[in-house]
Amino acid sequence: MTQSENSRSHAVVVGGGPAGLMAAEQLAKAGWQVDVYDRMPSLGRKFLMAGRGGLNLTHSEDLDTFLARYGAAPASVVSAIRAFPPGDVIVWAEGLGEETFVGTSGRVFPRSMKASPLLRAWLRRLDGLGVRFHARSTWRGWDADGALIFDAASGERMVARPDATVLALGGASWPRLGSDGGWVKILTEAGVAVTPLQPANCGFRIGWSDYMGKFAGEPLKRITVSLGEATVTGEVIVTADGLEGGALYALGAEIRSALAQGPVTITIDLRSGLSAEDLVRLLAKARKGDTVTNTLRKSGLSPAAIGVLRDAFGRNLPDNPYALAAAIKSVPLTIKSVQSIDRAISTAGGVAAEALDDHLMVRTRPGVFVAGEMLDWDAPTGGYLLQACLATGVAAANGVLAWKAG
Ligand SMILES: Cc1cc2nc3c(=O)[nH]c(=O)nc-3n(C[C@H](O)[C@H](O)[C@H](O)COP(=O)(O)OP(=O)(O)OC[C@H]3O[C@@H](n4cnc5c(N)ncnc54)[C@H](O)[C@@H]3O)c2cc1C
CATH class of the missing domain: 3.50.50.60 (FAD/NAD(P)-binding domain)
Structure with missing residues (x-):
């Protein structure tokens, strides 16, 4: 030195x-x-x-x-x-x-x-x-x-x-x-x-039905995620057992703190850019003589978004445009846990x-x-x-x- x-x-x-x-x-x-x-x-x-x-x-x-x-x-x-x-x-x-x-x-x-x-x-x-x-x-x-x-x-x-x-x-x-x-x-x-x-800034486990695996990596774009009063509009990505991505990261602290009491239900608006009335109109127009899945596709939902909707509501989605629009605009998903810190x-x-x-x-x-x-x-x-x-x-x-x- x-x-x-x-x-x-x-x-x-x-x-x-x-x-x-x-x-x-x-x-x-x-x-x-x-x-x-x-x-x-x-x-x-x-x-x-x-x-x-x-x-x-x-x-x-x-x-x-x-x-x-x-x-x-x-x-x-x-x-x-x-x-x-x-x-x-x-x-x-x-x-x-x-x-x-x-x-x-x-x-x-x-x-x-x-x-x-x-x-x-x-x-x-x-x-x-x-x-x-x-x-x-x-x-x-x-x-x-x-x-x-x-x-x-x-x-x-x-x-x-x-x-x-x-x-x-x-x-x-x-x-x-x-x-x-x-x-x-x-x-x-x-x-x-x-x-x-x-x-933090990590995915959450939802525990999808098996068929959701094929959508792993697919984005859900222009959605709004809500937990109580807190809402964030953005994008998330479907993972093998849940969701990750910006819109969820922004709610991460609230979700983690709610998870301390047990599973947490968030709601997702899959067509947040459209008002409920416009969505009803779109669905009613697309619905004429078509299956529910085709109606959903024609109204702009991606296959992954349709998968999420079906995972939440089961196979028997309503075919009434009002009830279907309400379902699309408020999909309840139950988060079971936070994904591992290794990939956070x-x-x-x-x-x-x-x-x-x-x-x-x-x-x-x-x-x-x-x-x-x-x-x-x-x-x-x-x-x-x-x-x-x-x-x-x-x-x-x-x-x-x-x-x-x-
Ligand atoms: C995939 C990914 C993408 C990201 N993208 C962004 C982004 O775009 N924008 C953004 O703002 N942030 C981003 N981040 C976060 C950002 O990289 C981190 O917040 C930041 O690097 C933390 O800086 P730090 O110096 O506190 O710690 P670190 O960068 O983790 O550095 C800590 C250092 O301490 C060393 N160390 C640990 N323990 C010991 C020990 N016992 N002895 C000696 N050395 C030790 C480690 O080897 C490491 O080099 C990203 C993170 C990841 C994982």
């Missing part, structure tokens, strides 16, 4: 996903020596996965509407986003050479749609700032003296005694990408409160708000900060996930700087 490195403050960031890398960037820019440890052979694997279907970085809606998507998120997360809002994410991405655009849904994407060019440019920037990377290094907790303990793939045990630590270990979805929720045990044993992790897009639950101060520092471990999906917040898809991870990465780094100065 050189003389100047010796005199610099030293931070360890554990977890090289978007939250950890953003914390590393801020600290390195502030002149800190930063070491990033990750258990995987390379960094940002979930970020790269996020880019597979088009990297949705953030959203262009107004900030109050945007913040409302985070429901009951802790105040520290909301103020982190206010301090590093969607416009800052766009400036940051464009600073890394990734021009962005606003899609028709208001979502913001890089022009390339991918995460790989952004990640490459980001790692180059961090390298230029002197950030050191330690791949294949799994964090195991703290030793009796408070030093961080890591296991290298070689079996070698390493310890680090930084001036400050940022934990950014992610949630527990897609564990093969690195974040497996193994940190929950470490933090709980260290006395840090953690709200149990649950799958994100994780709800995490380090509890009361365990942290306003700067995301663990109250019982001064100098240890938390960022990203391992915090206890939840949001639907639409760019809200990366936005919160990046913003809390900035906030945790600012917390480190304020604490050290303070």
Whole structure:
């Protein structure tokens, strides 16, 4: 280590996903020596996965509407986003050479749609700032003296005694990408409160009749899903045993909380673009001398939507246009459970708000900060996930700087 490195403050960031890398960037820019440890052979694997279907970085809606998507998120997360809002994410991405655009849904994407060019440019920037990377290094907790303990793939045990630590270990979805929720045990044993992790932005099991299997992968477009007073219009996809997709993800928190009491019945309007009267007219016109199935097809329902209707009401659907329209516009489906966290897009639950101060520092471990999906917040898809991870990465780094100065 050189003389100047010796005199610099030293931070360890554990977890090289978007939250950890953003914390590393801020600290390195502030002149800190930063070491990033990750258990995987390379960094940002979930970020790269996020880019597979088009990297949705953030959203262009107004900030109050945007913040409302985070429901009951802790105040520290909301103020982190206010301090590093969607416009800052766009400036940051464009600073890394990734021009962005606003899609028709208001979502913001890089022009390339991918995460790989952004990640490459980001790692180059961090390298230029002197950030050191330690791949294949799994964090195991703290030793009796408070030093961080890591296991290298070689079996070698390493310890680090930084001036400050940022934990950014992610949630527990897609564990093969690195974040497996193994940190929950470490933090709980260290006395840090953690709200149990649950799958978020994931599918729900309905337990279809066997014939629904043939519709797996088929979309139900322009539908409205309702649970009590909450309604969302959008699209869902039929899966082998239930449904997944944006319109359900947006109701995910409500559905999960209702599931704690037992099965939950949602209703789906399969022709939400049409009023009941217009649908009755359409059905009456199509009905003349035709079978119910043909009538449904002619009125614009896809085979998958007809399958869902039949699954809910059985084979004997009414042929009276009024009763049929009422059925199409209010299909009751009973959700039995949440699908596995392994394929969920994100994780709800995490380090509890009361365990942290306003700067995301663990109250019982001064100098240890938390960022990203391992915090206890939840949001639907639409760019809200990366936005919160990046913003809390900035906030945790600012917390480190304020604490050290303070
Ligand atoms: C299929 C899919 C698509 C997605 N698409 C989008 C999208 O378009 N837009 C969006 O906003 N979000 C999207 N997301 C969500 C987004 O990718 C995550 O919210 C985000 O990556 C979380 O960032 P993070 O830094 O908190 O955690 P992660 O990205 O999970 O990073 C955590 C890191 O910590 C490391 N780690 C874990 N435990 C240890 C340990 N004990 N020791 C050392 N290292 C450890 C992991 O290896 C990992 O690299 C998507 C997710 C998935 C799965």
